[in-house]
Amino acid sequence: xxxxxxxxxxxxxxxxxxxxxxxxxxxxxxxxxxxxxxxxxxxxxxxxxxxxxxxxxxxxxxxxxxxxxxxxxxxxxxxxxxxxxxxxxxxxxxxxxxxxxxxxxxxxxxxxxxxxxxxxxxxxxxxxxxxxxxxxxxxxxxxxxxxxxxxxxxxxxxxxxxxxxxxxxxxxxxxxxxxxxxxxxxxxxxxxxxxxxxxxxxxxxxxxxxxxxxxxxxxxxxxxxxxxxxxxxxxxxxxxxxxxxxxxxxxxxxxxxxxxxxxxxxxxxxxxxxxxxxxxxxxxxxxxxxxxxxxxxxxxxxxxxxxxxxxxxxxxxxxxxxxxxxxxxxxxxxxxxxxxxxxxxxxxxxxxxxx
Ligand code: CP3
Numbered sequence: 001x002x003x004x005x006x007x008x009x010x011x012x013x014x015x016x017x018x019x020x021x022x023x024x025x026x027x028x029x030x031x032x033x034x035x036x037x038x039x040x041x042x043x044x045x046x047x048x049x050x051x052x053x054x055x056x057x058x059x060x061x062x063x064x065x066x067x068x069x070x071x072x073x074x075x076x077x078x079x080x081x082x083x084x085x086x087x088x089x090x091x092x093x094x095x096x097x098x099x100x101x102x103x104x105x106x107x108x109x110x111x112x113x114x115x116x117x118x119x120x121x122x123x124x125x126x127x128x129x130x131x132x133x134x135x136x137x138x139x140x141x142x143x144x145x146x147x148x149x150x151x152x153x154x155x156x157x158x159x160x161x162x163x164x165x166x167x168x169x170x171x172x173x174x175x176x177x178x179x180x181x182x183x184x185x186x187x188x189x190x191x192x193x194x195x196x197x198x199x200x201x202x203x204x205x206x207x208x209x210x211x212x213x214x215x216x217x218x219x220x221x222x223x224x225x226x227x228x229x230x231x232x233x234x235x236x237x238x239x240x241x242x243x244x245x246x247x248x249x250x251x252x253x254x255x256x257x258x259x260x261x262x263x264x265x266x267x268x269x270x271x272x273x274x275x276x277x278x279x280x281x282x283x284x285x286x287x288x289x290x291x292x293x294x295x296x297x298x299x300x301x302x303x304x305x306x307x308x309x310x311x312x313x314x315x316x317x318x319x320x321x322x323x324x325x326x327x328x329x330x331x332x333x334x335x336x337x338x339x340x341x342x343x344x345x346x347x348x349x350x351x352x353x354x355x
Contacts, residue, residue, distance in 0.1 A: 012149075013148075013149050014144075014147070014149060014150065014151035014152070014213040015213065016149070017032070017079065017080075017149060017150065017151045017213070018030040018031070018032040018079055019032040019034070019079050019080045019151050019153075019213070019214065019327060020151055020213055020214060020248065021325075022271070022292050022325040022326065022327050023214055023248035023250070023270045023271055023292055023325075023327075024248065024270070024325075025270075025290075025292060025324045025325050026325060027324075027325050027355050028355065029354065029355065030079070030351065030354070030355065031317065031320075031326065031328055031350045031351065031353065031354060031355045032079035032080065032327050032328065033078060033079055033327070033328040033329065033346065033347050033350040033351075034078040034079055034080040034081075034082060034153065034327070034329060035072070035076075035078065035329060035330050035333075035334050035343060036082070036252070036273075036329060036330055036332065036333040036334065037333030037334040038072040038076065038078060038082060038334055038343070039068050039069055039071060039072050039081075039082065039084040040068075040084075040334065040336065041336035042334050042335070042336055042337070042338040042339075042340050042343070043071055043072060043075065043340055044340075045071050045075075046068055046071055049064065049067065049068060054099065054100075055086065055099075055100040055102075056086065056088070056089065056092055056098070056099060056100055059084070059085045059086055059089050060089070060092075060135045060136075061135070062135050062138040062139035062142060063139075063142070065083075065084050065085065065135075065139040066084075066139045066142040066143045066146070068084040069081050069082070069083055069084040069139070069143045069152070070143060070146055070147070072343075073147065073150060075340065075344065076340070076343050076344045076347045077344070077347050077348075077351075078347055079150065079151075080150065080151050080152065080153050080213075080214075081143060081147055081150060081151075081152045081153065082152075082153045082155065082216075083139070083140060083143065083152060083153065083154050083155060083207055083212065085136065085155070086100060086106070087106075087155075087156065087157025087161065087162060087200075087218060088100070088106045088157070088162070088165065089136070089203065090129050090133070090156070090199045090200060090202060090203035091162065091166070091199065093128075093129045093132040093133055093203075094121075094124045094126075094128065094129050094132075094199055095124060095128075096108065096110075096121065096166075097109035097110060101170075104170070104171060105165070105170065105171040106165045106170065106171070107169065107170040107171075108165065108166060108169045108170065110169075111166070111167060111168060111169030111177075112166045112167055112192065113167060113177060113181070114188075115185060115188045118188040118191055118192045121166075121192070121195065122191055122192065122195040126195070126198035126199050126201070126202050127202070129199050129202040129203065130202040130205065130206065133202060133203065133206035136203065136206040136207060136210065137206045137207075137209055137210040138210070139210070140152065140154065140206070140207050140209075140210025140211055140212055141210045141211055143210075143211075144210065144211035144212070151212075151213035151214060152207075152211065152212045152213055153212065153213070153214050153215065153216055153250070154204060154207030154208060154210075154212030154214070154215045154216075154247075155204075155207075155215060155216045155217070155218060156200035156201075156203045156204045156215070156217055156218070156241060157196075157200060157217075157218050157219075157220075158200070158217050158218060158219035158222065158234075158237075158238045158241060158251075158253075159192075159193040159194075159196040159197045159200065159234070159237040159238060159241060160178070160193070160219055160221065160222055160225070160233075160234045160237070160238070161218060161219050161220050161221045161222065162196045162200070163178045163181075163189075163192060163193060163196060164178045164221045164224075166178075166192075166196075167181055167192075174224055175221055175224050179224065179225065179229065182229060182232075182233040186233075189233060190233075190237075193233070193234070193237040194237060194240065196237070196241075197237045197238070197240040197241040198240075198241075200217070200241045201240070201241050201242075201243075201244055201245075204241070204242075204245055205244070205245075208245065208246055208247050212247065213247055213248075214247050214248045214249070214250060214270075215242075215245055215247060215248075215249055215250065216249075216250040216251070216252055216273065217238060217241060217242055217249065217250070217251050217252065218252055218253075219234075219238060219251070219252065219253040219256070220252075220253065220254050220332075221254070222234065222253040222254070222255070222256050223253060223254050223255020223256055223275075224255070227258050227259045227262075230256075230259050230262060231259070231262060235262055235265060238251070238265060239265045239266060239268060242265065242268060242269070243268065248270040248271070249268065249269050249270050249271075250269070250270065250271040250272075250273055250294055250327075251263050251264075251265060251269045251271070251272055251273065252272075252273025252294070253273070253275070254275045254331075254332055255275060255277070256275070257275075257277055257278045257283075260272065260274070260278065260283060260286050260287060261286055261287060261288075264287065264291055267290065269291065270291065270292060271291060271292035271293065271294045271327060272287055272291055272292075272293060272294065273294040273295055273296075273329065274293055274294065274295035274296040274331065275295065275296060275331040275332055276295070276296050276297070276298035276299065276300075276330075276331025276332070277331070278296070279319055280293055280295060280296055280316055280319035280320045280322070280323070280326070281319035281320075281321075281322040281323075283295075283296070283323075284319075284320070284322040284323035284324075285322065287323070289324050290324070291323075291324070292323060292324060292325040292326065292327060293320060293323040293325075293326055293327070294326070294327040294328075294329050295316070295328075295329050295330070295331050296316060296329070296330070296331040297312065297313055297316055297328070297329070297330045297331060297346070298312065298330075298331055299330050299331060299332050299333070299334065299335055299338075302330075302334070302335065302338045302339075302342050302343075303338075306342075306345065309342065309346075310349065313328075313346055313349055313350070313353075314349075314353065316328065317350065317353050321355075326355075328346075328350050
């Protein structure tokens with residue numbers, strides 16, 4: 001019976017990749033590896049292409065964004081591309097005045113601090129972001145055509161990490177103003193975070209419509225929150241950002257070991273990204289058998305002599321065996337001064353060491 005045979009046909013293309021299978025909880029014969037911030041300043045070919053351009057302008061030039069996304073895949077042989085963009089791109093698409101200052105990070109012309117500021121910003125319909133995201137869809141589609149069987153990971157910023165920049169007006173250490181708003185004016189906070197969730201969701205949808213095989217939500221600064229504040233003021237909005245996504249979901253935070261199980265967002269998440277502070281076997285035990293772990297090579301050790309780094313990577317791989325499946329990655333992004341040869345060696349090691 002032919003129809004019966006067709007039902008048995010294994011997936012092909014990116015759906016059959018080691019990364020997507022790991023997200024579904026399957027261990028294949030290959031340990032998938034990619035690096036957060038693999039596209040960017042560690043690559044000389046990136047620095048060359050970026051001369052005389054502004055970061056956020058490049059993000060909205062489909063051909064440039066596509067080319068930069070592909071650079072680390074060609075060079076390192078990683079098992080996934082991560083879309084070259086930034087967490088603040090959907091805010092720019094919403095008409096918010098934002099620039100990325102080199103060496104500093106996102107800076108906003110008008111910080112969003114008062115109820116009136118929140119009123120002003122949330123007037124923009126997130127549907128407008130979806131409409132303005134055509135260059136994103138186009139860049140993603142170009143990347144996916146080039147990638148063939150290699151999956152593309154799309155991403156967005158989680159509402160708290162975006163608010164940490166937006167309320168402060170720029171980078172800050174402890175995100176005091178965003179955390180203060182939660183308690184001083186909870187109604188405005190929830191309105192702002194709810195709006196940011198919709199904007200990030202629109203950005204994710206543009207990427208999955210373009211062909212991304214998985215998405216990662218970055219809550220890079222969630223570690224500054226208390227467990228109680230994370231649960232009351234943040235987790236529901238991160239859940240909303242990911243709820244409508246039609247591909248596997250990865251959720252990543254830094255310093256979130258105190259509430260790692262909350263990072264599963266009630267079970268809608270397929271993988272949790274773990275920073276370098278929590279040994280991966282401990283993380284896997286905490287998270288349980290229904291979620292894949294991603295991580296967690298210490299970015300600091302990229303500067304260590306190779307035998308030291310090699311032993312560390314083996315240790316991470318061994319600890320990852322406790323989880324239902326493991327995606328090898330760093331515990332946070334590639335530092336800009338990393339020797340790219342080191343990343344290439346880690347990929348080779350991961351593929352030799354196997355699963
Ligand atoms: O390779 C990839 O991971 C994809 C590209 C990517 C960028 N930003 C490109 C980028 C991704 C996934 C991001 C997400 C992002 N942006 C996060 C979450 C990830 C994390 O690292 O925690 C955050 C917090 C931001 C905000 C942001 N944008 C910062 C803090 C900076 C660094 C500023 C600096 O110069 O040190 C940026 C700028 C940025 N985003 C660069 C790149 C390649 C550097 C811009 C340049 O080349 O001048």
